[in-house]
Amino acid sequence: MADKEELTRFGVSFPAPLIEQFDEYVEEQGYANRSEAIRDLARKALLEPSRLKSEQLVAGTIVMVYDHHARELPLLLMEIQHDYHRDIISNMHVHLNHNQCLEIIAVRGQLARLRQLHQQIQVQKGVTYAELSVTFAEEEHAGDQHDHHQGHGHR
Known part of the structure; x- marks a missing residue:
């Protein structure tokens, strides 16, 4: 991520079992924190072939x-x-x-x-x-x- 990129904070609510699984995922993948993992998941979701325009x-x-x-x-x-x-x-x-x-x-x-x-x-x-x-x-x-x-x- 670029140093000058502005970050926007927002809250996310997770059920307890899901956040426990997510925290395990964060640790297994070596992320420093939940935010880094969520950013990567968001980038991946935005690159799904079904989401992109055909001419792209x-x-x-x-x-x-x-x-x-x-x-x-x-x-x-x-x-x-x-x-x-x-x-x-x-x-x-x-x-x-x-x-x-x-x-x-x-x-x-x-x-x-x-x-x-x-x-x-x-x-x-x-x-x-x-x-x-x-x-x-x-x-x-x-x-x-x-x-x-x-x-x-x-x-």
Whole structure:
């Protein structure tokens, strides 16, 4: 948090069992106090993909687990990713076991397009898990036509 940021105080009422659980969470996560934990939870809630506007520029990840023995699935997933090459910054592929692969795709672009990419991945037969997580949102700048992708390697 910036040093010059003005803080606003407000009161929050919790039932006793909930505040006990919350205090345990604060301690487990290593927060100095309840306020820091509440600020982080508020920031996270404000970045929920369902809350953001479709045209907003965001960055985040798509995490998926799939059966690489599923007929033609690895090739199909690669083709889908090529269709969204302007939105994909990078990806990491991990072999979990003999049958399953974990893939983490770093994405940046218009939220509507990232939702489409996620949806196309999650409906494929053999994909057992797919989640879009947005970790950053930015204001759209005039003339920003994915210039941020220049010079980044793709797999």
